[in-house]
Amino acid sequence: MTAQIIDGKAFAGDLRAKVAAMVPAFRAKAGRAPGLAVVLVGEDPASQVYVRNKHKMTIEAGMESFEHRLPADTSQDALIALVHQLNADPSVDGILVQLPLPRQIDESAVLAAIDPDKDVDGFHVVNVGRLSTGMAGYVPCTPLGCVMLLKDRLGDLSGKDAVVIGRSNIVGKPMAQLLLAENCTVTVAHSRTANLPEVVRRADIVVAAVGRPEMVKGDWIKPGAIVIDVGINRVPGAGPGKTKLVGDVDFAEAVEVAGAITPVPGGVGPMTIAVLLRNTLVAAHRLAGVPYEKGAI
Amino acid sequence: MTAQIIDGKAFAGDLRAKVAAMVPAFRAKAGRAPGLAVVLVGEDPASQVYVRNKHKMTIEAGMESFEHRLPADTSQDALIALVHQLNADPSVDGILVQLPLPRQIDESAVLAAIDPDKDVDGFHVVNVGRLSTGMAGYVPCTPLGCVMLLKDRLGDLSGKDAVVIGRSNIVGKPMAQLLLAENCTVTVAHSRTANLPEVVRRADIVVAAVGRPEMVKGDWIKPGAIVIDVGINRVPGAGPGKTKLVGDVDFAEAVEVAGAITPVPGGVGPMTIAVLLRNTLVAAHRLAGVPYEKGAI
Numbered sequence: 001m002t003a004q005i006i007d008g009k010a011f012a013g014d015l016r017a018k019v020a021a022m023v024p025a026f027r028a029k030a031g032r033a034p035g036l037a038v039v040l041v042g043e044d045p046a047s048q049v050y051v052r053n054k055h056k057m058t059i060e061a062g063m064e065s066f067e068h069r070l071p072a073d074t075s076q077d078a079l080i081a082l083v084h085q086l087n088a089d090p091s092v093d094g095i096l097v098q099l100p101l102p103r104q105i106d107e108s109a110v111l112a113a114i115d116p117d118k119d120v121d122g123f124h125v126v127n128v129g130r131l132s133t134g135m136a137g138y139v140p141c142t143p144l145g146c147v148m149l150l151k152d153r154l155g156d157l158s159g160k161d162a163v164v165i166g167r168s169n170i171v172g173k174p175m176a177q178l179l180l181a182e183n184c185t186v187t188v189a190h191s192r193t194a195n196l197p198e199v200v201r202r203a204d205i206v207v208a209a210v211g212r213p214e215m216v217k218g219d220w221i222k223p224g225a226i227v228i229d230v231g232i233n234r235v236p237g238a239g240p241g242k243t244k245l246v247g248d249v250d251f252a253e254a255v256e257v258a259g260a261i262t263p264v265p266g267g268v269g270p271m272t273i274a275v276l277l278r279n280t281l282v283a284a285h286r287l288a289g290v291p292y293e294k295g296a297i
Numbered sequence: 298m299t300a301q302i303i304d305g306k307a308f309a310g311d312l313r314a315k316v317a318a319m320v321p322a323f324r325a326k327a328g329r330a331p332g333l334a335v336v337l338v339g340e341d342p343a344s345q346v347y348v349r350n351k352h353k354m355t356i357e358a359g360m361e362s363f364e365h366r367l368p369a370d371t372s373q374d375a376l377i378a379l380v381h382q383l384n385a386d387p388s389v390d391g392i393l394v395q396l397p398l399p400r401q402i403d404e405s406a407v408l409a410a411i412d413p414d415k416d417v418d419g420f421h422v423v424n425v426g427r428l429s430t431g432m433a434g435y436v437p438c439t440p441l442g443c444v445m446l447l448k449d450r451l452g453d454l455s456g457k458d459a460v461v462i463g464r465s466n467i468v469g470k471p472m473a474q475l476l477l478a479e480n481c482t483v484t485v486a487h488s489r490t491a492n493l494p495e496v497v498r499r500a501d502i503v504v505a506a507v508g509r510p511e512m513v514k515g516d517w518i519k520p521g522a523i524v525i526d527v528g529i530n531r532v533p534g535a536g537p538g539k540t541k542l543v544g545d546v547d548f549a550e551a552v553e554v555a556g557a558i559t560p561v562p563g564g565v566g567p568m569t570i571a572v573l574l575r576n577t578l579v580a581a582h583r584l585a586g587v588p589y590e591k592g593a594i
Contacts, residue, residue: 126422132425
């Protein structure tokens with residue numbers, strides 16, 4: 001058996017196009033475009049690439065993009081002052097502070113300063129609580145993107161056995177909450193799990209989010225299961241000095257067993273920015289008081 | 298094999314005694330007793346019994362008990378005004394609004410009005426988010442009591458397979474978060490779970506919190522597993538007009554298979570008020586700026 005490949009890049013492109021298609025109607029009703037503010041502190045090269053892509057795709061979707069680049073030695077107070085300014089700015093619907101932040105800044109203090117109703121990354125403690133209790137809020141982009149891919153593939157997820165490997169606040173825990181809200185039977189496994197292969201083998205849906213290259217082997221996968229690989233790990237490639245990206249799943253093995261699988265790259269990765277734009281569109285509707293059809297995208 | 302019976306009543310009594318033993322030192326440092334305010338709206342008989350017990354045990358622990366009884370036709374605005382008054386009252390460390398509330402009042406609006414730092418019931422969305430992300434906050438009393446009973450029995454829970462049956466905001470979901478924080482591999486099962494007996498049979502720790510009398514049968518339990526029964530269901534008893542209390546677990550069957558089990562009544566039930574007093578003691582220390590030794594009780 002050879003798995004179907006879940007084309008996250010194409011799905012993300014479609015999602016961005018759907019967002020873009022909804023922007024003109026919003027503009028007509030609200031008299032302004034949805035606005036996303038991205039704050040980058042310092043010169044981390046990966047973060048710079050990511051922020052550049054966000055900017056480009058925000059513009060492509062017809063939204064306003066506000067970039068704030070601050071030097072690496074920015075103080076926590078100065079960063080929080082900027083966040084407060086963005087909270088108060090009516091042209092800003094979504095605020096994203098690119099992580100990681102330099103050492104002198106307490107990330108949790110900065111995230112706590114963001115207005116929960118502009119927290120399109122879904123990391124604020126209020127949005128974490130809203131997700132758990134089933135209230136409307138904002139859900140972290142990567143796990144929400146994973147659920148979109150799963151629902152696109154499976155339709156109704158109700159009653160499926162899902163295993164989430166990893167329990168980070170950014171992926172694993174919100175992923176578990178989302179799958180529970182979709183009526184999956186959800187198991188959260190992690191580094192302390194005894195007999196991880198056996199736990200994974202029970203699952204109709206496997207979400208790997210641990211950051212360990214190719215850890216999940218082919219014989220851990222139940223034949224026909226759907227495998228969502230959130231890992232993005234850079235490892236030595238073919239030839240001296242070369243590197244390549246691999247996921248948390250041993251793709252070559254798993255593709256022979258799974259029913260469907262996301263590749264790395266080109267699977268979950270492209271979903272994150274697309275969902276960020278979707279969350280910003282939702283935030284704009286809520287903040288401007290323009291009705292947003294539930295489940296529109 | 299016959300299971301050991303977990304005596305929650307005795308454990309809760311010890312816990313209340315430990316709380317009481319810490320009150321004099323707090324009083325000496327803060328110049329006042331810890332204070333718990335309980336608000337009861339209407340005449341629900343079960344709520345009245347519960348509030349009376351809370352009052353009695355609060356006093357017995359050497360704390361101040363502030364009871365507020367409001368008529369059944371109290372408006373939401375009036376109730377929220379009282380909550381704001383209690384938020385501002387420096388002699389009040391913990392606020393508990395007894396649920397359920399009369400129909401004209403939106404429970405979520407009232408819970409949201411409680412200062413999260415006085416929310417000793419742990420139902421405020423901020424405390425839900427804090428629990429999920431590992432920040433200090435307040436955890437709902439019943440699931441925290443269950444974890445205390447488990448740790449008392451097993452010591453380290455790390456690596457245990459735990460199944461939580463039920464996904465309520467009050468028990469199931471916080472229970473899952475707590476077991477995850479204790480490094481269990483946690484599965485949340487519920488009404489949509491396919492083959493529930495098989496899922497339960499995997500577990501070293503079973504927590505039943507569904508509210509269905511004697512639903513969990515003996516042959517669902519792995520021999521030697523620890524069974525925590527959160528259910529309290531009133532069912533017809535022996536003889537006409539008689540009733541009795543049973544849990545969500547078929548005790549007579551499960552006691553023959555489990556390693557240890559909580560009875561109903563006398564298991565989890567008595568823990569709730571004891572943990573409420575413990576949470577109030579913690580809140581008093583935090584609000585008064587008196588150091589509380591982490592994990593003291």
